[in-house]
Amino acid sequence: MATGWRSLILDTVLTVIALFVAIALGAGPSETTWWPLAGPLSVVALGVYAWRGTHRSSSRHLGVFDILNVALATLIVAVLQAVIQAVTGVGNQTPDLYRVPIITWTFAFSGLIAARVAANFREIPGFGGTDAGAANTLIVGAGDAGEIVFRELNRGAEGGYRVVGFIDDDAEKHNLRIHGTPVLGGIDDIPALVKQHDIKEILIAIPSASGEVNRRIFKASSGTGARVRNLPSIAMLVYSERPMMPLMRAFQVEDLLRRAPVRTDSSRAKEYVGGERVLVTGGGGSIGSELVRQLAPLGPASLIVLGKGENSVFEIDRELRDNGIYQPTPVVCDVRDAQSLDMVFKQHLPRVVFHAAAHKHVPLMEANPIEAVRNNVFGTLNAAEASVRHGAHKFILVSTDKAVNPGNVMGATKRVAEMIVQSLAGRSETGMAIVRFGNVLGSRGSLVPILTRQIANGGPLTVTHPDMTRYFMTIPEAAQLIVQSGAFGNQGEIFILDMGQAVRIMELAEDLIRMHGLVPGQDIEIKITGIRPGEKIHEELTYADEPLEPLEDPRISRVQNTGRVDHQSLRAALDELDRLCDEGIQDAVRAFLMELAWGRALPPVALD
Structure with a gap:
């Protein structure tokens, strides 16, 4: 149906037509003394319909409210018509004087509803x-x-x-x-x-x-x-x-x-982020930059985007500024540099810290264990201790499912990072939390972009094992749940994000080929290359002794009996790990790291 003024004029015209029908039926076809009523009635109808907003009702979504509104508006017009008749004396010679307003109302209401229904005929x-x-x-x-x-x-x-x-x-x-x-x-x-x-x-x-x-x-x-x-x-x-x-x-x-979408209540996140100085390490990375995007609308007093790669920090900074979303504070700094990081904390005094800076590529870290330890272990230690030292209210570590029963260097470094956070929990006013989840789709260097590039090159697609499975989540959903989880944790708790069902990589590769209009095995070959060093066929999200407790958000669970490592013992082990890194003995670093991550050197201490 036409909208705006056209609809308003149409409603008015239909009402005047209803008046002439009512005159013909109630006063007689030859009765002309009623005709002067058409002008005042037009003005009245136009005003009443504009006031009641009948022209704003959508024929597409015509409902009970709209019908009742039209009924009330036309009734008001009919009552005012009767008042005009009484004041002006129009139709005083006609028996049953007030039959005409009643008939007018009946036909005006029917006409307005019929016009709205007719507007839908072209959809049939x-x-x-x-x-x-x-x-x-x-x-x-x-x-x-x-x-x-x-x-x-x-x-x-x-x-x-x-x-x-x-x-x-x-x-x-x-x-x-x-x-x-x-x-x-x-x-x-x-x-x-x-x-x-x-x-x-x-x-x-x-x-x-x-x-x-x-x-x-x-x-x-x-x-x-x-x-x-x-x-x-x-x-x-x-x-x-x-x-x-x-x-x-x-x-x-x-x-x-995907899973079914869920409306997220951001009120909890706003409570601890709104009005606070917030720092995101790894702020130019896939997860870090998305955290920045989702934190900005929550109204932080300042948003410090920290990363060691100037280009990635520049990109997210420009994105927020150019789109008028926020004016963050970009900082180029390496979390491995404890002194520089401390200066950043001293200058900006962040109250909430999201630690997303990490090396993540399993085969690459397997070949470079010292760099993995310096970035993922000591980078976490530097950021967590700086948070405590400078009075941050909350520190949230972004972890991974590879930290569970780690079979590779990357997973072991993230497990030790979790242990660092757990060891610091309760030792200061800084609340500590850990968020653990699986793979994210579309992050730089991740599986899906690699397979897509291989398809663009004509194949083959490389899959390491036909039965290999992984948990997947989109980057926006992961970042959203990290922010939500931060509202619940303060004592070194581990939060597990609902990753849905594990997906077979072989099936994912076949579906990607079909999405490009090709046939797996016919147009594009899938080649099995064998498991890479440190790779597991199936990942896990929790240890066997980590029962989960559901939270208000059904996509987030909390580990009930989170273990905690004695801080002094862990710090001594980290000093030894640091010494081995300085000596540059890769195998020794790898061996000691795995022992530490599996808890063989440091028995866990139950929380009080």
Whole structure:
């Protein structure tokens, strides 16, 4: 239906027409003494409808409130019509004088509602016309989102589509019709339906779908030759506020792994971040930069972005400034340099510290254990002790699932980093917390970008073991949950992020090939290269003796019986590790590190 002034004028015209119908029915077709009432009634109707906002009701979402509002507005107009009659004397010669306002109200209300219903006729196949060149389209999902997408297509908001039918796994919906269009079958029927109806477009309108459901849809659709597009999970949170079709995009690997979106209550995070001086180490990295993006809207007094790579720090600084989000404080500093780091703390006095600086590549750290120790172990020690020394309120360590039963140098360094934080917990006013999670999608040098580059080069894709699995999470979700976890921890607790189900790397590689319109093993070869040094087939998120306690946010759990290491004993072991690093004996550093990480040299002390 037309909106704004056009809608307001249309409502007014329909009301005047209702008046003439009422005159004909209530006073007689030849009665002309009523006609002067049309002018005042037009002004009254225009004012009342503008006041009640009837022109702002959407025909697309016409509901009970809108109908009652129209009924009330037209009733007010009819009452005012009766008042005008009484004051001006119009129609005094007519028996049953006030039948005319009642009939006017009846026809005005009916006319305004009919106009709104009629505006939807063009969304029904056969009423709105079709584009001769439109592509035959299937909508996967016969729920609310699918129905909205259908209406947007038939309103012409997005041209070039002819919706042939819906797909839904709910058997009770099969053979039903939505706006006259049938639900043709379930996900497994997609290949046959594409062939039968010459489908060119498949639109997936299930924003709440799990990764498992998306994988089924993708596998059923990917070999059909039809273009496949998907609504991202964010659509579930905004579907009542904005159109769906502009959100449609090509299938992405995140769709195969995602969980249902959850609205996050940011009030807890704002309580400890808002108005505080916040420092993020590794602020130019994949996780660190996303932390910076998500911390900025929480209103920190200052946001210090610290990193040793000037380019990455420059990029996130410019991004926030250019987009008018925040004006952070960029600092180029290496966490391995205790003296320089201390000067940064002394100058900026951060109250909340997120420690995301770390070396993460397993094979690279396996070949360079000394650098891994200096950065991941002593960098953490420097940052944590500086936080304590300069009175930070909270220190949050970003850890990894590779710290559990570590089988490589990288995981061992992160386990020792956890031990450092646990040993400092309770020794000062600085609250300590650890957040542990698995792989993130799209980080620099991570699996998915490597496989994507290999596909672009024509293959082969390299997978180290056919049964290898990993936990995955998107960078924004990981950063969001790190910030949320910080609100709960103060005593060296370990928080585990819900990573969903572990994913087979082989399946992920095959799905990536299909996303590029290719056939695994035919167009692109997958080559098994063998497990690399320090690599495990399956990662773990917790130790066997780490029972989990659920928190308010269902995606975060807390380890119940977090162990703590005696600080003095750990510090003595770290001095020995430092000495071995100075001597430059790689094998000795690796051996001592693994002993320390596995707790053989330092028995854990239970928390009080």
